[in-house]
Ligand code: SF4
Ligand code: SF4
Ligand code: SF4
């Protein structure tokens with residue numbers, strides 16, 4: 001290094017310009033290749049790391065992950081202004097992209113501040129300033145993911161996730177259903193509604209199960225199926241059109257149920273069930289396929 | 296370069312012509328030690344000539360600036376007294392002054408995102424500042440990585456480690472190009488996944504994780520593999536600020552170059568030694584001003600020169616004195 005600096009300039013100029021140009025080209029090619037490789041590596045790594053793990057949630061108002069990664073400069077201003085220390089910046093080695101803000105619902109959930117200080121603090125627009133009503137945030141979507149361990153699914157009345165939800169009775173409701181095990185009790189099943197759930201994570205944080213929660217907030221993409229657009233929901237069409245699209249339906253009476261509403265099969269006190277068709281004995285094993293169809 | 300030279304009778308001649316005779320060299324200086332086969336201690340002559348404090352003036356000011364900037368960020372999270380929030384990529388001072396790193400904003404733009412006004416104004420302020428006063432002021436007066444690479448360079452000198460090969464100095468410009476290309480192609484701030492500069496600063500404020508490894512890697516790279524390898528040859532952020540500093544108003548001038556005794560101490564401490572030659576030795580230019588954008592304006596050459604050859608001045612002052 002010292003040598004190169006100490007070579008008088010004229011001495012360098014005397015080495016033929018052609019060979020020096022060739023050397024320059026060779027060096028440039030090598031350097032470009034090296035730099036390109038490094039940048040390519042960074043790019044590939046970026047690509048791979050762009051897959052956000054399912055437990056990492058972005059702050060309110062975050063752009064869709066792809067756009068977020070082009071917008072967030074990893075300054076941490078959102079995290080600094082979060083009064084609950086919900087948000088943290090991913091460190092090298094954490095699953096989300098290094099330096100980007102995220103939170104984990106089971107760790108510290110979002111308290112849904114009314115003034116959304118994190119969004120206001122974001123200087124780049126990675127958190128969309130258009131979000132001014134925190135109930136419109138969609139950080140994720142809660143999913144009651146484990147029907148085997150959730151206490152309400154076992155027939156108990158835990159309800160904790162329902163009680164803590166800041167959007168109670170809209171984002172989570174308790175839906176009554178029959179408990180087939182006892183056959184005489186109801187089960188009140190916590191049911192999340194995507195129209196209202198902000199993905200704040202308070203339900204997951206509060207779930208009383210000792211380790212993993214039975215209700216989890218997942219990224220929308222994981223939590224939701226895509227809508228079957230080709231399937232026309234008759235009831236929606238009917239409501240939109242203000243009446244059935246195919247005119248009044250003729251409802252044929254069902255024998256023995258003439259005085260009941262269509263589809264109502266409940267027995268009244270004193271009523272006896274209709275005689276069942278005689279039970280057909282099961283085909284003996286090994287007799288092959290027999291559909292019992294007779295013309 | 297190893298030819299011993301007799302003391303010069305006329306200092307003016309010695310400054311103008313590389314081949315003329317020289318004054319005797321101190322034993323500790325880089326060249327003096329090389330002639331005697333000793334380990335060099337650049338700056339010892341300056342300490343003897345000017346006193347320790349003046350021979351470390353710019354270094355001390357620079358460390359003060361680097362640590363001061365860091366402190367401004369740290370008093371918030373440490374003591375709950377918020378002066379500056381955020382980090383070097385984007386910050387808010389006292390709740391009113393936004394500052395952003397134009398290098399990161401450039402990546403964001405390349406990735407297809409137009410940042411909000413706050414970031415653009417902050418980036419504009421920083422851009423204008425470095426444009427006016429020298430882009431690589433960032434490197435030597437603000438960047439926390441400079442503490443690491445300076446430490447590596449110091450240790451390298453102290454241990455007398457020789458050899459090692461740095462990639463061509465132009466690598467960083469290529470890397471800068473590819474960083475922007477990678478941002479455009481991947482649609483994300485790809486480099487910010489790895490960028491040791493922003494990562495170190497963020498790590499100091501928000502927690503390290505595995506970032507230690509990356510910082511340690513840069514230190515070892517500079518120490519063992521490539522002298523001044525990171526800041527001087529690879530760092531695309533430095534390259535960005537180099538380009539920005541082409542027309543800066545402030546610069547270092549070898550104003551009293553006729554006093555130069557060719558001890559080579561300035562070359563040994565300069566993080567970008569190639570920028571000194573044109574000004575000091577009038578190679579390819581007449582005036583003594585260092586105009587190269589790569590010059591970090593660290594002022595270390597001013598410190599270590601026992602003959603007080605260098606000084607900080609404006610780009611318009613091209614006189615010799
Ligand atoms: S809404 Fe409030 S609690 Fe939730 S992330 Fe933002 S600042 Fe934190
Ligand atoms: S404030 Fe915005 S740019 Fe800064 S880390 Fe948070 S989301 Fe990213
Ligand atoms: S994440 Fe849970 S607590 Fe939060 S709004 Fe949705 S259902 Fe309610």
Ligand code: SF4
Pocket residue numbers: 144149150151152153158159160161162190206207208209213214215
């Ligand atoms: S808190 Fe957990 S266990 Fe209780 S009802 Fe909700 S999901 Fe089930």
